[in-house]
Structure formats: structure tokens, C-alpha cells
Amino acid sequence: MDLLEHGRAYAARCVENAQALAAALDAEGFEVMARDHGFTRSHHVGVDARTLGGGTRAARRLEAGNILATGIPLPLPPVAGDYNGLRLGTQEVTRWGMGPDEMAAAADLMASLLLRDEPPEAIRRAVVALRAPFHRIRYCIET
Secondary structure (H helix, E strand, O other): OOHHHHHHHHHHHHHHHHHHHHHHHHHHOOEEEHHHOOOOOOEEEEEEOHHHHHHHHHHHHHHOOOOEEEOOOOOOOOOOEEEOOEEEHHHHHOOOOOOHHHHHHHHHHHHHHHOOOOOHHHHHHHHHHHHOOOOOOOOOOOO
């Protein structure tokens, strides 16, 4: 029922957030896939993780900072023992009501952790603070 009622708006917001996240990551210095094509037309963002030591390695470092991502294979040269890409999705943060402004803040936190080598504990606290105002799930039928 939720998708019948809210599916189009939810999908559009997921794409809007993914595009905002991709643009913000690009501005931070990440190598975001499909830059010349608007980064993404879906709820996923692909990042070249070769300079990050691999996608799974980068995802584990992000997880230590309370940010969830996953390593993925991309059509790029391989990384020995790891995936060469990092996948970020916007489905969950969109359901919690986050928008493009929060995607820019998330990109800054990811850059702090992966590009500026700030400690995961500091990033974890900042992620908790970013998430704190969002208490209600959106795009669902309220009963």
C-alpha cells in the first residue's frame, strides 16, 4: 500500500538525494562515477574506491563512523583482494526525511573520515547529531 500511495514521490526524492550526495562527494574530492552524465538516475551512487584501498575497506572505515555503505565491482581496473567501487544508497535516509542539505553534510563526514583521515569516533558523534532530528518515517500510510 505504501508504494501505491507514495511510491512516485519517494522514488523521486531518493534520486534527488542520490544526485545531491554524488555532487557533494564530487566537490569533496571523491571520484564519483558518471560525473559527465549527472552522476546517477537511481537511488545509488557509485564511487571509484581504488584510491581508498578498495570498496570493502572503505565501507568498513565508514561503518566505524556509523555510515553504512558496501563495496561493489565497477567497470574499472581491479583492486587486489577487494572491490574497486563503493556503493552508497539513499533509500533509508530518504525514508527518515533527510534531503539534499543532509546529503551535503553526509558527504563532508565521509570526506572527513576517508580523505582527511579524521578519527571514526568523532565522525560517529557527528553522524548521530546529523540523524537526531529525524524521528518519523516518511512515505508510508499513517494509521
